[in-house]
Amino acid sequence: MKNSKLGIALTVLALSIGVVACAKADDDRSDKKPVEFAVQDRTSTAKMEADKVAAPAETxxxxxxxxxxxKDPFDPVQGVSFFQNRAVRAAIVASGAPRDVQQFVVFDGNVVVPIRSTMGRLMASGYDPAGAGVTNWALLMTPAGKAAVCYSSGENPNAITADWYYEGDIAFTLEDRCPSRPEDIESFSNWPIGPIPG
Structure with a gap:
């Protein structure tokens, strides 16, 4: 009889321990889920912040x-350089300059001079240091966001020409290098606002 009561008591005790253990396991699982989500949320937020820093021109x-x-074309103004500015990028594309010319203009290995203001427009210019300035470019941009892109490859040193791209096509070609000083551009009248020179 005593053994029977002892057996029942041990069985009840074992069942109680099992119920407590199951309840504790459930508690442990429910505690861990919110912690995992919280860590995931913090990671996502940190990644979004890193993305903002990596793309200042977009934010x-x-x-x-x-x-x-x-300013130098690569110096930031309010956190955005001239070539990162969406209006400038859009104007370069709209000029009609071929993609390789566009890439050459914004290449950060070019030798550049500070951007000049001339006759109500901005003029940026630069050249490839590897060719001692034979291959050069210029960008003439209006405050309204239109740009003319000049590119001179210098392929034929005996007949140097510069192509000017404007509004989707070659506007004209001059027998000269692209301008690099404001006085070089003043002979252009007020183009691209006014008539094409030449």
């Missing part, structure tokens, strides 16, 4: 283009 408010006068 910062870009200044008007005239704010770049006197």
């Amino acid at each position: 910062a408010a870009a200044p008007g283009i005239m704010a770049y006068a006197g």
